[in-house]
Amino acid sequence: MRTREEELAIRSDVFRWLDEQFIGGGGYEIHHTALKTYEFNGERIPLLDTGKGIRNPATFSSTLSIMSGWKANQYNDQHNDTGWVTYSYRAGDGGDNIKLVRAYENQDPIVYFRAVREGYYFPYYPILIAENDPIGRVVRLPLEQSLSILGDPMDYTEQQRRYAESIVKSRLHQPLFRAKVLHAYASACTICDIRHAELLDAAHIIPDATDFGVAHVSNGLALCKLHHAAYDRALLGITPDYEVRINSRLLDEVDGPMLRHGLQDMHGHTIRLPSSAKARPSRDGLAVRFQEFMNS
Structure with missing residues (x-):
């Protein structure tokens, strides 16, 4: 198992690498095959697990990335217009769930890959998981980190609601809109x-x-x-x-x-x-x- 310092160094380098991919690719989507080519000091570390929807490298103590599928999936992950994602635990009580909860507890930054179309993803990073609900078996995360300081979307003031709507429109909806239009x-x-x-x-x-x-x-x-x-x-x-x-x-x-x-x-x-x-x-x-x- 890697030390926390090593993990954080890799996570930081992942964010750098994603920045480079977006600059070079026009900044609107990345194919899943490219996301499996990332290397750190010569070691290949795939950033995505399309089979599970959660990427937990064996040498990591906590989750590196999670994703939404293009088609409906058995875990029923949900997005909403407040810019928050509800992400379900995997079935059972295996190591994937343990590492997901640990990412919340340690506040380890992760990547959230949102499907634009089949095989293509838009990444949000760095993301910190804001809530863990072990009874409901879900975690919740804001796709824009500044949203986490506003608290529960159900309790927004009118000013907070307007601010959240502007963030969602400019930083969350617009990238996906761009990806779909450029593809079309x-x-x-x-x-x-x-x-x-x-x-x-x-x-x-x-x-x-x-x-x-x-x-x-x-x-x-x-x-x-x-x-x-x-x-x-x-x-x-x-x-x-x-x-x-x-x-x-x-x-x-x-x-x-x-x-x-x-x-x-x-x-x-x-x-x-x-x-x-x-x-x-x-x-x-x-x-x-x-x-x-x-x-x-």
């Missing part, structure tokens, strides 16, 4: 087809600050940084028939190749749609947003 558009800008994920955003058609700005892929567009900024500032619009329109003021400007090729040449261009009909942008949403563009 094959990691390419729907307008210019640039294929570098690190240069892409998941743009909302109806802004998420409004009541109808749902974090569903049909309310999203994969846009490069330039076209996202232009879309948000009504310099670029997209019709319900999926055609690009450029603000008339920009069409008349003369200002070098970036304006000409990046925006003016896109006028009248048809966007590239996701292959899945369910993932295609909502025509109703585009119509509302295009009317705002026309009125600007």
Whole structure:
């Protein structure tokens, strides 16, 4: 068994490695095979156990990571809009449960892998398990550590509730929304087809600050940084028939190749749609947003 200092050093290095994977991969999802290639000082330490849903390396005294499955699983793990996860013990009283509880007792930082789609995960880290319920055989953990200081979500004040909602929307829902939108558009800008994920955003058609700005892929567009900024500032619009329109003021400007090729040449261009009909942008949403563009 490793010493606690050795375990904490490995956990810290795992977080560093995950940072690198996200920077290099555009920061939206990691395939399970990549998560099994992590090494520390030449020793391979898989970060994920897709068979169990909990990763407890033999030489660790407590849990390293837990995960949610893409499909419903027998342990019925639950997420909610407060940003908390309820994670069930495994059946029986084996070592996996002992190490999970020990992670809570020692406050050892873990990774929570949330399934984006089959085989692909978004990691939240470092996570500290906040509650252990041995009677209900569950632990509870916040996906954003600052939420733990607010206490029980059922007892939030109005101010705490608004703060929690802003955290959940910006730090929890948005990464998953981005992952699903970029996957739907094959990691390419729907307008210019640039294929570098690190240069892409998941743009909302109806802004998420409004009541109808749902974090569903049909309310999203994969846009490069330039076209996202232009879309948000009504310099670029997209019709319900999926055609690009450029603000008339920009069409008349003369200002070098970036304006000409990046925006003016896109006028009248048809966007590239996701292959899945369910993932295609909502025509109703585009119509509302295009009317705002026309009125600007």
